[in-house]
Amino acid sequence: MLATAAVADSWLPRGPSDQIEVAPHEDGLELSWSDTEELLKGNIRPAVPRKGEPLHVSLEVGSFEGAPFEGPLILTLREAGAHHGQSVTVKRGARHWEATFTPETEGPYLLDVGFRTTRHKVLHAAFTVGASPVPRMLGWGVLGLGCLALLGYTVRNLLKGDAQKERSPPASAAEPTPAPPPEPSPEPSAVSEPAAADPSPATTEAENKPPVEQ
The missing domain is CATH 1.20.5 (Single alpha-helices involved in coiled-coils or other helix-helix interfaces)
Structure with a gap:
């Protein structure tokens, strides 16, 4: 964060009395500035401003001498190097001057704080806006x-x-079943001769009957 703030500082107008010191803290960026006449302090929340997300500015300005400062503040949020940005005129609340901005891009930014006391003063706070999460x-x-x-x-x-398990056959069925050996073909049998017919009993009895006498 400090390194990126240093890069943004290169866009600040020259003049040591115009630069607001920016210090990162857990809940925001702490702002502080002073000269021989006034003191400014405040913060920017969240601690890591991001593109497209609201950032809240809260400031307090006090005078070292004379009446308390009551005048409005002109706050401008702009990209580093740009001449124009989001600008609002803020009246003092119960104690602070507050405003809300929404950065539209990521990169180095400047918060300009303008007010008039004995003379017109414009202060600049440099910080970096991160990418949208x-x-x-x-x-x-x-x-x-x-x-x-x-x-x-x-x-x-x-x-x-x-x-695949259901479609695949069991291991036993997958093994090829050996084919049974071929049966031997029957050899041609010899033609048997018909057996001699046995003499019928009638013929045998006729042959054995004695001849009849005349």
């Missing part, structure tokens, strides 16, 4: 989509593996 809801949405995609990929692989 990813919205929290968008980040959670991207993370959720990634988790769903991973879960879907895992379930798909599991279902694909189960389907």
Whole structure:
């Protein structure tokens, strides 16, 4: 932060009495300045201003001599090197002068503080605006989509593996069954001769019957 503030300091108008000291703290950027007549102190919140996010300026101006300073402050937020920016005229509240700005770009910025006491004074505080962070809801949405995609990929692989197991045959069925040996063809049998017919009983009895006498 100090290095970037130093870069932004190169855009400050020359003159040691015009530069507001900027010191980073946990809850914001602390501002301080003084000359022989007035004292200025305040802060810019948040500690890391970002593009597109509101930043709140709170200032207090006091006089070393004479009546308390009551006049308005002219606050201008502009990019370093630019001649114009967001400008507001702020009246004193209960104790402070407050304003809210929204940086539209990232990079070095200047906060100009103008007021009149014995003379017109314009002070400059240099700081850096960071890039816009990813919205929290968008980040959670991207993370959720990634988790769903991973879960879907895992379930798909599991279902694909189960389907392959169901289609593949068992190991015993996959082994080829040996074919039975071929049966020997029957040899041609010899043609058997018909057996001699046995003499019928009637013929045998006729042959054995004695001849009849005449």
